[in-house]
Amino acid sequence: MKKLLIDGVPGHGWLMLAVTTALLLAAPLFVNDYLITVLILIFYFAYAGQAWNIMMGFAGQLSLGHALYVGLGAYAAAGLYVHFGVGPWIGMGAAIIISGVVAVILGYLAFRFGVGGVYFAILTIAFAEFARIGFDHIKFLGASSGLFLPVKQYVSNDLWSLRGKPVMFYYLMLVLMLVALGICRMLLRSRLGYYWRAIREDEQAAQSLGIDVFRCKMYAVVISAAMTSVAGVFFAFYYNNLFPEQVFHISRSIEIILGPIIGGIGTLVGPIVGAFVLTIFSEGMTELLEVFKLTSPGAKQVFYGIALLVVILLMPHGIWPPIARALGLAEKSGEGKPTDEKP
Amino acid sequence: MPLETYINVIIGGVLTGLVYGLMALGLSIIFGVVRIVNFAHGEMMTIAMYVAVVAFSQFHLDPLLMMVPIAAALFALGYVMQAGLINPFINRPEHSQFILLVAVALIMVNLLLIIFGPDAQSVQTSYSLDSYEIAGVIIDATKAYTGAAAVVLSAALFAFFQMSRTGQSIRACADNYTGALVVGLNVKHLYALTFGIGAACVGAAGSMLVLLIDVTPALGPGYTLLAFIIVITGGLGSMPGALLGGVLIGVTEAMAGLLFTPSAKSMFSFALLVIVLLFRPQGILGKATR
Numbered sequence: 001m002k003k004l005l006i007d008g009v010p011g012h013g014w015l016m017l018a019v020t021t022a023l024l025l026a027a028p029l030f031v032n033d034y035l036i037t038v039l040i041l042i043f044y045f046a047y048a049g050q051a052w053n054i055m056m057g058f059a060g061q062l063s064l065g066h067a068l069y070v071g072l073g074a075y076a077a078a079g080l081y082v083h084f085g086v087g088p089w090i091g092m093g094a095a096i097i098i099s100g101v102v103a104v105i106l107g108y109l110a111f112r113f114g115v116g117g118v119y120f121a122i123l124t125i126a127f128a129e130f131a132r133i134g135f136d137h138i139k140f141l142g143a144s145s146g147l148f149l150p151v152k153q154y155v156s157n158d159l160w161s162l163r164g165k166p167v168m169f170y171y172l173m174l175v176l177m178l179v180a181l182g183i184c185r186m187l188l189r190s191r192l193g194y195y196w197r198a199i200r201e202d203e204q205a206a207q208s209l210g211i212d213v214f215r216c217k218m219y220a221v222v223i224s225a226a227m228t229s230v231a232g233v234f235f236a237f238y239y240n241n242l243f244p245e246q247v248f249h250i251s252r253s254i255e256i257i258l259g260p261i262i263g264g265i266g267t268l269v270g271p272i273v274g275a276f277v278l279t280i281f282s283e284g285m286t287e288l289l290e291v292f293k294l295t296s297p298g299a300k301q302v303f304y305g306i307a308l309l310v311v312i313l314l315m316p317h318g319i320w321p322p323i324a325r326a327l328g329l330a331e332k333s334g335e336g337k338p339t340d341e342k343p
Numbered sequence: 344m345p346l347e348t349y350i351n352v353i354i355g356g357v358l359t360g361l362v363y364g365l366m367a368l369g370l371s372i373i374f375g376v377v378r379i380v381n382f383a384h385g386e387m388m389t390i391a392m393y394v395a396v397v398a399f400s401q402f403h404l405d406p407l408l409m410m411v412p413i414a415a416a417l418f419a420l421g422y423v424m425q426a427g428l429i430n431p432f433i434n435r436p437e438h439s440q441f442i443l444l445v446a447v448a449l450i451m452v453n454l455l456l457i458i459f460g461p462d463a464q465s466v467q468t469s470y471s472l473d474s475y476e477i478a479g480v481i482i483d484a485t486k487a488y489t490g491a492a493a494v495v496l497s498a499a500l501f502a503f504f505q506m507s508r509t510g511q512s513i514r515a516c517a518d519n520y521t522g523a524l525v526v527g528l529n530v531k532h533l534y535a536l537t538f539g540i541g542a543a544c545v546g547a548a549g550s551m552l553v554l555l556i557d558v559t560p561a562l563g564p565g566y567t568l569l570a571f572i573i574v575i576t577g578g579l580g581s582m583p584g585a586l587l588g589g590v591l592i593g594v595t596e597a598m599a600g601l602l603f604t605p606s607a608k609s610m611f612s613f614a615l616l617v618i619v620l621l622f623r624p625q626g627i628l629g630k631a632t633r
Contacts, residue, residue, distance in 0.1 A: 062438055113621050118380050118437060122571050123620055129568060130613040137607055144606075250564055254445055261442055297461070298453035298560075305449035309428075312442045316435060 004186040013329050024174055028167050036166050040238070042279045043173035044231060049259035049271030050180040051227035056257070057266035058188060059220035060200030062121045065128030067252035069099040069225045071135070073232025074242055078149055079141050081161075081237075088162045088237050095229040102127070103225030107218045116203075125250060132248035142242070149240040162237040169238050176234070177272065180227065184268050187223070196220060200266075228256075262311055264318030267335050273320045281307060350480050352597045358483070358490035360593020362551045364586035365493040366566065367573035368500065369544030375580035376517040376537040379429055380437075382444035385566030386451040387542055391417055391549025392558040393459060399466045399553075406466055406550045407488060414546040421542025425535040433534070448563060455560040463557035471554065489551040494586075496547055500540070501582055513537050517580070565609070572616045578629025587628060591615065 009017075028036060048070065055061050076098050077091030086094075106127055110120050136144040157164030162172075187193050195216045198206040207213045236242055246252070263274025285300050311319075324335040366388060373381050381387075391413050398404040398413075428447070432440050473484035504510035516523040516533050523530050569592065577588025592612050599611040619626060 056438065062441075064441070109617070109621055113624060115620055115624050118374075119575065119620065119624065121380075121437070121441075122575065123617070125568060126572070126613045126616050130610055130617075133607055133610040133613075137604070250568075257438075258442070261438060265438065296457050298456035301453035302450050302457070305446045305453070308442060308446035308449070312439060312446065313431075316439055 004189045005182055008189075010329065012327075016327070016329075021178065025171075028170055033166065036170050038279060038283050040166060040170050040173050042275050043170075043177045044235070045255065045259045045279060046272040046275035047173065047177045047180050048228055048231045048256045049263070049275055050177070050184055051224050051231065052256050053260045053265065053267075053271050054184065054187065054227070055220050055224040057260060057270075058184075058193060058200065059196040059217060060203075061217060061220060062117075063124040063221075063224070063253075064121045064250070064257070065124035065126075065253050066224075066228055066256045067248050067250065068102070068124070068128035068131050069228035070232040070235060070252060070256070071128075071131060071242075071244070071247040072099045072102060073229025074236035074247055075135065075141055075147065075232075076229070077233040078147055078236040078242055082147065082149060083140075087160055088233055089160070092230060092233045095233050096226045099225045099229035099232075100222050103221045104218065107221035111214050111217050125253070128248055128250065128253060132244050135244035135248060144244060146241055146243045148242075149237065151240050162234075166238075169234065173234060176230070181268060181272070183227075188268065192216060192219060258308070260318075262308075262318055264320035264335075267318070267320050267324070269324070269335065270318050270320040273323070274318065277319060347479055347481075348601070351482075352601045353594055354480060354482055355486055356594035356597030357590050358486035358593070359555060359597070360590035361490040361493040361586065362548055362555070362589070363569065363573055363593050364577075364589020365497055365544055366548035366552070367570045367577070367589050368497060368582060368585040369541035369548070370570040371574045371577075371579060371582065371585040372500075372544070373538055373541035374574070376513055377425070377429070377433070377534050379432070379440055379538075380444070380571075381538075381541065382441060382567060383448035383451060383563075384545060384570050385568070386448040386563035387417060387420070388545045388549040388552070388566055389455060389558060389560060389563045390420075390451060391546040392553045392562070393455060393464075395550040395553040396464050396466055396558060399468075400464075405468060406553050407492065410492065410547050410550045413550045414543040417546030417549075418539040418543040420539075422535045422539035424542075425538035426531070429538065430531050430534060448567070452560050452563050459560060461559060461561070463559045465557040466553050468554065485554045489554060492551060493548070496544070497582070497586055500544070504582070509533075509536065569609070569612065572612050575616060575626055576619045578626025580630070581626065581628040584626055584628035588626070591627075 024039070027039065031039075048066065052063065052066050055063050073092075073095035076095040077088050080086035080091040080094055081088060106124065109115070110123055115123055135141060141147050157168040159168065162168075187196075195206065195211050198209070198211060199213055199216055203213060232247075235247075259274035259278055260271040261274065262278055263272065264270030282300070282304060285303055289299055289303070315322075321335065329335055366384075370381055370384050373379060373384075394413050394416065395406040395409050398409045399406060424447070428443065429440075432443055468485070470484050470488075475482045475484060475487065504514060512523070512528050513533050513536065515526070515528060516530050516537075520530065523533075573588035573592050574585055575588075576591060577584030577586070592615065595611050595615055596608040599605075599608040603611075623629075
């Protein structure tokens with residue numbers, strides 16, 4: 001385990017990681033509340049993007065419905081808390097199990113029957129949309145009028161039931177993001193990680209070498225789903241309200257995958273870099289448009305779309321790989337290699 | 344419920360489904376030839392719907408007449424999109440193409456939102472409340488007109504792809520990209536034409552649909568998905584399949600609205616999609632490739 005996690009990172013890579021972590025750990029001491037909420041959002045997208053990246057970046061299975069697992073995780077934990085007083089950490093177990101089972105069903109249906117490529121992507125959308133409309137009609141979970149967690153003014157932070165100030169969530173999400181980075185690195189360097197990349201590059205070739213393609217793809221879907229549902233738990237307890245129309249909506253799925261794609265698909269740091277760039281850009285855009293009095297709804301989204309267009313036209317492999325090469329981090333870790341070329 | 348109710352609802356579903364089918368035909372043609380999943384399909388249709396709404400409210404032009412100019416305008420939009428934006432992405436991986444079209448869709452939805460605002464708009468024609476009664480079955484006049492128009496347009500397209508030289512060249516590109524290049528076809532131009540034709544289908548379908556439903560800027564993504572479901576259900580690359588898929592989804596939605604609750608109707612479409620993907624992944628009329 002130690003070998004997988006630690007070996008092969010160059011010394012200045014550790015230094016950069018340590019400095020960044022130290023800066024982020026100290027940040028709440030000197031930044032204002034607004035920036036804290038922005039950083040929480042960044043960590044959330046970075047974490048969810050890392051989870052999605054396992055499926056797409058490592059194993060090559062394009063999911064466009066990851067909001068499904070966020071939503072299932074959020075509703076599982078929030079439902080248990082609201083109705084039965086079960087704490088979120090136990091609820092997290094339920095969230096992981098439920099989304100894991102759903103992922104097994106989806107993966108089994110798709111991979112057993114050879115549903116791949118675009119069809120698989122659309123199947124993931126279909127599952128998420130099915131859940132969105134389904135949850136709209138579950139009275140027990142508030143249906144379309146929403147599920148609300150009790151809120152009050154907090155003086156202290158209750159870590160056990162996740163009731164507290166934003167700073168608590170700040171540190172939780174930061175830890176979550178860093179843990180995910182470690183998990184992803186171990187997965188990528190494990191035997192399974194090599195199998196995944198073989199499948200991503202050429203599924204038939206991988207199969208002919210004796211790799212159990214079905215099993216490996218199932219692992220990717222389930223691990224990715226389980227990790228994403230944990231993000232959902234924190235989502236529920238941070239925002240304290242859940243609406244099927246919002247949580248399961250396809251735009252949530254798209255938000256999750258933009259970070260890794262902008263940052264660099266299949267890389268370890270790409271999803272994190274992408275989350276930083278996108279969220280800061282988006283927040284900065286809001287401020288900028290207010291300065292220029294362009295407050296009509298939709299103006300921000302239009303610029304967002306144009307920015308996406310520019311990035312995807314000019315930097316098809318994402319922002320991180322060229323940076324990794326420039327920093328000399330690409331040699332051993334393979335972070336600078338474009339991995340998504342079509343043969 | 345009396346039997347007539349069911350028959351009325353089913354016929355209404357079939358007629359609406361034909362319009363859905365025409366819309367999905369556009370997606371099917373684009374994917375079948377260019378191999379690009381047009382994630383901005385529903386958004387392009389929303390644009391067509393707003394053009395029809397404006398033409399009606401400002402100049403009192405009937406959407407059924409406006410169908411032809413709107414289809415032509417969407418053809419131009421589609422041609423330019425393919426030639427300018429999408430052609431460089433032909434050999435890019437799927438997720439790259441996906442982001443490209445999602446960005447285009449995002450821009451379209453929000454430009455519409457800025458221009459027209461979030462409120463629903465509709466077209467009330469002089470015949471919008473007319474209906475025909477044939478042997479005790481009531482058929483909505485608007486739905487009958489739009490359904491018939493959808494069938495005529497689909498037949499014309501079918502003839503175009505079977506008989507005209509351009510149509511045959513486009514099919515050649517779909518069958519064998521390299522082969523088409525070798526025999527000297529201008530593949531990029533043909534791709535742009537194909538995307539234009541697909542967009543024209545959406546344009547025509549949009550100006551019909553504006554007679555059947557209210558339009559809001561947020562309508563786009565839902566109809567993009569609907570088009571996917573129809574195309575996959577019917578069979579990708581099969582033109583009759585798209586129409587059949589449209590009719591199936593139209594009837595499913597209508598029946599779900601009648602027997603359960605209208606707000607849950609698209610759940611049944613998704614269920615249908617899942618069933619088809621599992622038992623006949625190539626679609627009902629699609630050809631097996633594996």
